Amino acid sequence: MNTIFYIAAAVALISTGIAVSGRNAIHALLSLIVSLLSVSIIFFILGAPFIAALEVIIYAGAVMVLFIFVIMMLNVGMEKEMENRWLNPRMWIIPSVLSLILLIDFIYMLRAMTHPEAAGRIISPKQVGVSLFTTYVLGVEISGVLLLAGIVGAYHLGKQRKKVIHRFLKKETAETDESENIKNS
Amino acid sequence: MITISVEIQILFAALLFLIGLIGLLVRRNVIFMLMSVEIMFNAAGMVFVIAGAHWGQVDGQVMFIFILAVTATEVSVGLALILQMFHHFRTLDADELNTLKEDN
Numbered sequence: 001m002n003t004i005f006y007i008a009a010a011v012a013l014i015s016t017g018i019a020v021s022g023r024n025a026i027h028a029l030l031s032l033i034v035s036l037l038s039v040s041i042i043f044f045i046l047g048a049p050f051i052a053a054l055e056v057i058i059y060a061g062a063v064m065v066l067f068i069f070v071i072m073m074l075n076v077g078m079e080k081e082m083e084n085r086w087l088n089p090r091m092w093i094i095p096s097v098l099s100l101i102l103l104i105d106f107i108y109m110l111r112a113m114t115h116p117e118a119a120g121r122i123i124s125p126k127q128v129g130v131s132l133f134t135t136y137v138l139g140v141e142i143s144g145v146l147l148l149a150g151i152v153g154a155y156h157l158g159k160q161r162k163k164v165i166h167r168f169l170k171k172e173t174a175e176t177d178e179s180e181n182i183k184n185s
Numbered sequence: 186m187i188t189i190s191v192e193i194q195i196l197f198a199a200l201l202f203l204i205g206l207i208g209l210l211v212r213r214n215v216i217f218m219l220m221s222v223e224i225m226f227n228a229a230g231m232v233f234v235i236a237g238a239h240w241g242q243v244d245g246q247v248m249f250i251f252i253l254a255v256t257a258t259e260v261s262v263g264l265a266l267i268l269q270m271f272h273h274f275r276t277l278d279a280d281e282l283n284t285l286k287e288d289n
Contacts, residue, residue: 001188002187002188002189004187012197012201013197013200013201016204016205016224017204019220020207020220020221020224025216025217036227039227039231042231043234046187046235047238048238048245048246050246051234054250058257062257063257063260067219067260070216070264070267073268074268074277121238121241123237123241123243123246127243128243128247128250131243132250136247136251139251143255146254147254150261150262151261153262153265154264154265155265156265157265157266157268157269158265160272
C-alpha cells in the first residue's frame, strides 16, 4: 500500500507541475485533471472513500468543466492549426501515460483492498453524513448561503451588456447595432 | 492500510501547496492564476483529510466538504470576473490591468 501512495504522490506532483507551467490552457487543464485523480486515489488510500468520490465528481467533473467552458468561450491561443495540434501526440501523450499509471495503481489497490486485514480504519460516508448534519449543521447552512451568494454574484458578473465577443458574430452584430442606431436616430 | 508517517503525507500536501503558490506568483495569465488557487485549496483540504485519517475522526472530511463548497463558489465568481475582464480589456494578462496606475 505504501508503494501505491508513493506512485500516486509522484504522479500528482509531476502533473501539477506540468499544469502550472504549461503554455496551452487546455493542456494544462488535462494535467490538472490527472493531478486531481491521483489526489483522489490518495484520499482512497487514506480511508476516505466519500471524499475521493467527491474529489472526482466535483473537482475533476464540475469545476474543470467550468474552466473548459470559459476557455472555450474566450478562445484564446488556439485559433490556427487546431487539428495539427490535436493530432500531435506530443500534446496528449504525457497526461495519457500518467493516467495509465494511475489506472494500474488503482486496479492494484482495489485488488489489495479485498483482503480483510487491509480494510483498516475506513471512515464510511454514513459517519461523515451523520457528523455533517448533526455537529456541523450550522456550517452546512452557512455554506448554503455562501453558494447562493456565489450564484447571484456569478449571474450578475456574467451578464453581457450588448457586447458579443465571438469572432464570427462580431462584424454582423456591429453592423446591426449601427443599423439600429440609424433607425433610432 | 498504509504505514507511512503522517509527516511525509503532510510534506506531500505542502509540496502541492508550494507548486500552487509558485504558479500563482509566476504566471500572469489569470486563468492559470485561478488554477493555481485551485491547487492550493486542494492541498489545504488534503491536510484536513490527512489529519482526520490520522486521528480516525470524521471532522477532517467534513471540513473538506466545506472547502469544496467554498472552492466551487470562488471558481464560479472568479470565472465570471475573468469573462468581464476579457470583455473590457481584451486580454488575460494580469499586468495589463494598470488603469489605476499613475504615469511616471
